[in-house]
Ligand code: ADP
């Protein structure tokens with residue numbers, strides 16, 4: 450790799466960020482940093498941060514900025530991030546983007562654009578595995594119902610993937626996160642991808658774009 454590959458994946462909840470991140474990790478061997486995954490790990494471990502965060506997550510609200518910013522600063526300073534990383538779910542508010550720009554300069558924002566009408570079905574049908582695997586009951590089903598293809602563990606539904614919470618999350622996205630597309634547009638680093646297609650068509654486009662970026 451000639452250049453660093455510091456990327457942020459953008460798009461509303463359910464756009465396919467986590468799904469696409471797995472392909473990028475595999476091809477370019479850079480870590481995926483998902484603030485949602487980091488927060489869910491804290492919730493599972495029952496830490497004070499996890500207990501506090503869960504109250505916000507269950508409502509579909511953003512966890513306070515200073516908490517996620519601190520978490521990201523720590524994670525990005527780890528050795529495995531020196532050549533690049535994929536941010537998934539961060540930044541999600543203007544103050545987070547500003548804090549990030551004080552630490553690193555992103556090389557590209559991969560913006561996955563999906564019709565609003567598809568998102569609720571994608572999210573309510575999502576099934577997760579503790580190993581990081583993401584499936585969908587209709588669009589990306591595991592080979593055996595509710596069993597992870599990758600590790601054989603039981604799949605589960607996220608607490609915040611219920612329809613009523615999903616609607617709040619979409620509203621938070623529109624009001625707080627979507628304006629960041631314009632913010633990064635000023636740096637001329639936003640690249641749109643049509644996320645309404647099949648998973649492998651989207652990944653083929655994104656991987657092709659990133660290969661060129663890598664140089
Ligand atoms: P995000 O990380 O952006 O919230 P996910 O990657 O978890 O989104 O995808 C949300 C759900 O939609 C998952 O159940 C996933 O399997 C499914 N999914 C992802 N990409 C597509 C696609 N292109 N078409 C249909 N379903 C998809």
Ligand code: AMP
Pocket residue numbers: 462484485486488505506507509510511512513514517537538539540541545609618
């Ligand atoms: P995600 O896994 O990205 O869908 O995030 C799940 C939930 O975690 C969100 O609805 C928020 O409550 C919280 N969260 C994740 N990332 C952030 C962030 N960057 N800022 C604030 N809250 C976040």
